[in-house]
Amino acid sequence: MEPSRCQQDVRDPVPRVDAYGFERPEDFDYAAYEQFSASYLVVLARRAAKWSRLLRGGRAVRRSGTVKRYVRKGVPLQHRAHVWMAVSGAQAQMDQNPGYYQSLLQGAGSPELEEAIRTDLNRTFPDNVRFRKTAEPCLQQSLYHVLRAYGAHNPGVGYCQGMNFIAGYLILITKNEEESFWLLDALVGRILPDYYGPQMxxxxxxxxxxxxxxxxxxxxxxxxxxxxxxxxxxxxxxxxxxxxxxxxxxxxxxxxxxxxxxxxxxxxxxxxxxxxxxxxxxxxxxxxxxxxxxxxxxxxxxxxxxxxxxxxxxxxxxxxxxxxxxxxxxxxxxxxxxxxxx
CATH class of the missing domain: 1.10.472.80 (Ypt/Rab-GAP domain of gyp1p, domain 3)
Structure with missing residues (x-):
């Protein structure tokens, strides 16, 4: 009937791109995903309520048995950047180094580093509408800034393929270049030492x-x-x-x-x-x-x-x-x- 076709027309453009900007593939199983989503949304709502109570009044997140249990059961999207920054130590580093990220961007860069990063920008998430040059804003610019700053901050690593995908995810979640930079530093510098760089x-x-x-x-x-x-x-x-x-x-x-x-x-x-x-x-x-x-x-x-x-x-x-x-x-x-x- 005509009404159902209208409903279909309205709904079709929405699920084609997920909440993070990724286009779903041609063979995406919408029926299976909707079935999963129906039950997972209940889980997310329950977790969100628990996290909201835990973080009430701007309470700081510190590693503990309770936080470990909560994290394993999932951090709601609205709290994810805040929790990642806290438990990784990235927030403490950012607080101790005010203005440092901007100073890295304003400093003289390495032409070789910049060229290596630019080469990978178009290869980073071609299936994500937010990383396309036509997007407004285009996240390629934020990605370039974060990777260039990190290369200047840690010249021993510089830029290595793979870091573009990681930084891209961080930008999608934090929507903040400076937070993404410090989270990248937590991963590359402390959580995964020697993963990136010349010898890996x-x-x-x-x-x-x-x-x-x-x-x-x-x-x-x-x-x-x-x-x-x-x-x-x-x-x-x-x-x-x-x-x-x-x-x-x-x-x-x-x-x-x-x-x-x-x-x-x-x-x-x-x-x-x-x-x-x-x-x-x-x-x-x-x-x-x-x-x-x-x-x-x-x-x-x-x-x-x-x-x-x-x-x-x-x-x-x-x-x-x-x-x-x-x-x-x-x-x-x-x-x-x-x-x-x-």
């Missing part, structure tokens, strides 16, 4: 740590990859370097980041192990190296990763015990091996 030793180390954890917890998967000669850098490097951006759905990535800012890099191993354990049967069907890579791509699509609330519950249960002492020891061993190799 921290990134290489953690990929080897993941390989060892899989050998211990999911030996059949490790044996399959070894048997087909598939290196973990081939299947998991993007998971770590982009912190699951452009790998998992946006809302799921943000739930992972809630915990990453509060609990540190151990969360990345939990997410990776959960994905692998949940899809162990699928992976073990692979008959060749290209098939293994294809299975790993399949793992990051579908209802399991879209239903972010259930997914995060699995992240903190499926991998089992994962003491920080174990990860620290594995990091020391893997780093020593990498350095010895050269």
């Amino acid at each position: 030793l921290g990134l290489q180390t953690d990929q080897q740590v993941l390989a060892e954890l899989v050998r211990r917890k999911l030996p059949a998967v490790a044996a399959l990859l070894d048997g087909h000669g598939v290196l973990w850098t081939l299947v998991a490097s993007r998971w770590f370097i982009c912190l699951f951006v452009d790998v998992l759905p946006v809302e799921t990535v943000l739930r992972v980041w809630d915990c990453l800012f509060n609990e540190g890099s151990k969360v990345l191993f939990r997410v990776a192990l959960t994905l692998i354990k949940q899809h162990q049967t699928l992976i073990l069907q692979a008959a060749s190296a290209p098939d293994v890579c294809d299975k790993f791509q399949q793992m990051t699509r579908g209802p399991f990763v879209t239903e972010c609330h259930t997914f995060m519950q699995k992240v903190f249960s499926e991998p089992g015990s994962l003491p920080m002492a174990t990860i620290t020891k594995l990091r020391e061993t893997c780093r020593a091996t990498l350095l010895a190799q050269g």
Whole structure:
């Protein structure tokens, strides 16, 4: 009937772009997403009420058992920037360095750094309407400022591919360049040291740590990859370097980041192990190296990763015990091996 067609015409443009500006793909499953959204909106409303009580009267957010529990269950979008800034230490750094971000932007920049950043601007989220040159405002300019300032702040890292995606997400959430800069500094400088920059030793180390954890917890998967000669850098490097951006759905990535800012890099191993354990049967069907890579791509699509609330519950249960002492020891061993190799 005519009225329903009119309703369809009104509704169609809305779901094509999500709340963060990303265009949904042609094969997007609207029916499944709407079913998930209906239940998740109830969860979000309940969490928002709890967070509002916790933050009532401008109360400061400090790491605690309660905050850890709340963060694991999800930070509402309206509080996300505030909570990330608090638990990561970024707010304290910004407060202690007033005017520093602006001074970096006003300083003389490196032509090489600026050119490297500009080269990647158009490659950053081409499916996001807010990063297009036709957008008003166009977030490419904010992205350029944040990355240029960070390169000047940390010349040992400068700019590395992958940082553009991370900074882009930070800008989408904070809507503030200076806060995005300090959150990027928290990630690159403290939470994920040596992930970015010329040698990426921290990134290489953690990929080897993941390989060892899989050998211990999911030996059949490790044996399959070894048997087909598939290196973990081939299947998991993007998971770590982009912190699951452009790998998992946006809302799921943000739930992972809630915990990453509060609990540190151990969360990345939990997410990776959960994905692998949940899809162990699928992976073990692979008959060749290209098939293994294809299975790993399949793992990051579908209802399991879209239903972010259930997914995060699995992240903190499926991998089992994962003491920080174990990860620290594995990091020391893997780093020593990498350095010895050269």
